Amino acid sequence: MTVALLPPITSAPAAAVAGMEPLAEGPRFVRTRGMSRWHRPRSGVRFTDRERTVYGCWCGYGVGGSEKAGAFLAADEPPAGELVCGTCEGRAAGAGQDDSPTGRALVFSPRSIAPPKNCPASRRGLYAELPGGRVGLCLACGDHQPLRAMGGPYNSRYAIVQHPPGAGLVAPCPFHRWQQLVAVDGRVRCECGREVGR
Ligand SMILES: [Zn+2]
Numbered sequence: 001m002t003v004a005l006l007p008p009i010t011s012a013p014a015a016a017v018a019g020m021e022p023l024a025e026g027p028r029f030v031r032t033r034g035m036s037r038w039h040r041p042r043s044g045v046r047f048t049d050r051e052r053t054v055y056g057c058w059c060g061y062g063v064g065g066s067e068k069a070g071a072f073l074a075a076d077e078p079p080a081g082e083l084v085c086g087t088c089e090g091r092a093a094g095a096g097q098d099d100s101p102t103g104r105a106l107v108f109s110p111r112s113i114a115p116p117k118n119c120p121a122s123r124r125g126l127y128a129e130l131p132g133g134r135v136g137l138c139l140a141c142g143d144h145q146p147l148r149a150m151g152g153p154y155n156s157r158y159a160i161v162q163h164p165p166g167a168g169l170v171a172p173c174p175f176h177r178w179q180q181l182v183a184v185d186g187r188v189r190c191e192c193g194r195e196v197g198r
């Protein structure tokens with residue numbers, strides 16, 4: 001039995017995720033042999049160049065290594081009497097990953113998952129100029145928005161105005177969400193190289 005994982009969001013620079021693939025599903029419980037308790041994966045990545053899987057747990061611990069070498073243990077249900085991390089158990093249930101262990105309605109909202117209030121192209125150069133030069137096509141969300149000179153007298157540049165994300169907002173990078181979008185050949189992609197299509 002597997003559970004759905006959240007995207008492996010990180011504030012690490014784009015280059016740090018080279019060779020990683022996000023995992024959509026993972027085991028309910030994991031621990032290394034040295035750990036005194038079972039933890040629950042919130043997200044996971046596979047290193048494509050090495051045979052290694054790493055899970056980021058709800059409490060902040062990382063559990064992983066080579067599956068073949070048995071670097072960590074995975075279970076649907078921890079063996080009777082073994083300890084389970086309370087932070088992981090509560091947060092996993094509160095976020096809707098699994099049933100509540102208490103029967104009460106738990107709630108936990110991972111903050112970094114929320115969609116952006118402003119389009120990530122706001123006040124940036126992520127636009128294609130439309131005829132006339134006063135309106136741009138937002139490369140991140142597809143809306144038409146005014147262009148303005150920004151940045152002050154010494155480093156002025158043209159940018160698209162701050163605006164709410166349009167209906168065509170690109171899908172987020174699993175690692176960087178919409179934080180590191182760059183324009184390449186009239187399209188946006190994440191700075192880590194991932195395509196972020198609509
Ligand atoms: Zn934990």
Ligand SMILES: [Zn+2]
Nearest residue numbers: 119121138141
């Ligand atoms: Zn936009």
Ligand SMILES: [Zn+2]
Nearest residue numbers: 173176190192
């Ligand atoms: Zn990225």
